[in-house]
Amino acid sequence: xxxxxxxxxxxxxxxxxxxxxxxxxxxxxxxxxxxxxxxxxxxxxxxxxxxxxxxxxxxxxxxxxxxxxxx
Numbered sequence: 022x023x024x025x026x027x028x029x030x031x032x033x034x035x036x037x038x039x040x041x042x043x044x045x046x047x048x049x050x051x052x053x054x055x056x057x058x059x060x061x062x063x064x065x066x067x068x069x070x071x072x073x074x075x076x077x078x079x080x081x082x083x084x085x086x087x088x089x090x091x092x
Contacts, residue, residue: 032059 022030047062
């Protein structure tokens with residue numbers, strides 16, 4: 022594959038079909054330590070993203086667990 026002058030790439034049809042990347046599907050491109058990750062954008066957030074940093078700074082996980090268990 023090559024990147025065009027306009028910065029575009031073509032994902033081979035076999036891969037588009039396999040991963041359901043139909044026309045007008047939005048994708049996210051995420052930098053990783055190994056390169057770029059291209060994935061379909063989903064309406065739902067990943068469960069980890071929903072709770073990430075919910076405790077805020079200064080609260081340890083152990084303290085939070087003790088608090089919710091009522092100890």
